[in-house]
Amino acid sequence: MMDTTTFSALAEPTRLRMVEVLKNGPLSVGEIAEQLGLRQPQASKHLRVLLEAGLVEVEAAANRRNYRLRTEPLQALDAWLEAYRKMWNERFDNLDEYLRHLQSKDKE
Amino acid sequence: MMDTTTFSALAEPTRLRMVEVLKNGPLSVGEIAEQLGLRQPQASKHLRVLLEAGLVEVEAAANRRNYRLRTEPLQALDAWLEAYRKMWNERFDNLDEYLRHLQSKDKE
DNA sequence: TTTAAATATTCCTTGACGGGAATATTCTTA
DNA sequence: TAAGAATATTCCCGTCAAGGAATATTTAAA
Secondary structure (H helix, E strand, O other): OOOOHHHHHHOOHHHHHHHHHHOOOOEEHHHHHHHHOOOHHHHHHHHHHHHHOOOEEEEEEOOEEEEEEOOHHHHHHHHHHHHHHHHHHHHHHHHHHHHHHHHHHHHO | OOOOHHHHHHOOHHHHHHHHHHOOOOEEHHHHHHHHOOOHHHHHHHHHHHHHOOOEEEEEEOOEEEEEEOOHHHHHHHHHHHHHHHHHHHHHHHHHHHHHHHHHHHHO
16 A cells, blocks of 8 residues: 655645756755745755655755655656556546447448 | 645545545445444545545435546646656666676676 | 855744544435 | 434544744855
8 A cells, every 4th residue: 555655745835846846857955945936944844854755865065965856756656556547548448449339330 | 737736635544545445436435434444524524635636526326425536636647757757767778778888898 | 263155953833634523414215 | 294324514622734033053165
């Protein structure tokens, strides 16, 4: 069963934006705060949550701390979704079948 | 940009379990409550959140209300993940490339 | 070694969320 | 129409998360 940690972390709009910004590559706290219009302490606090959720990792570089996105939790999410993908594919197949049915009737 | 509603709804363990149980098909409130060991009011309350998040839909059948999983929000999640799938595929490609590199060195 | 920049942490307050218990609502059936 | 089953809602309470402000910590540079 899927753990809710990833969902909780991403349920906060600011943190979701952080993840999206980090998609383009690692950034320092200051850069993240600037891009999102946050005060530095709030940026640090949210990054801490993301860190504890395993969604980011840190690398200290001199004065700065660079945060990089980790894909593992997202891959887990992806795997969790697998079971549900079957659902909508299945439904699409049904629709597809129905459309074929209509079409064959059309020929008559 | 992805909406956080789906994440919020799934961040609650009980609601996540509800979604997973509903994967097998629609269930009434009472059935859901029973399967998850919940009191009926709590089940109704959580189902309301899922309903407002668009993760389930209801169909009234006599005395009962049958809740069915809706895949749209999950499909949106799936689409959102697409951008990140590229990341880990890319990384895998790099590893792959590296292994090929090692192998070609091996031949020397 | 003092100063300054970058980042993390703490304290405080407020608002949202979840559970429990009781009650209201809806629909069926006698 | 009254009674009962299934479900929804309300009220209360405790907890927790998030923002603001201030401060601590770490590291570089003068």
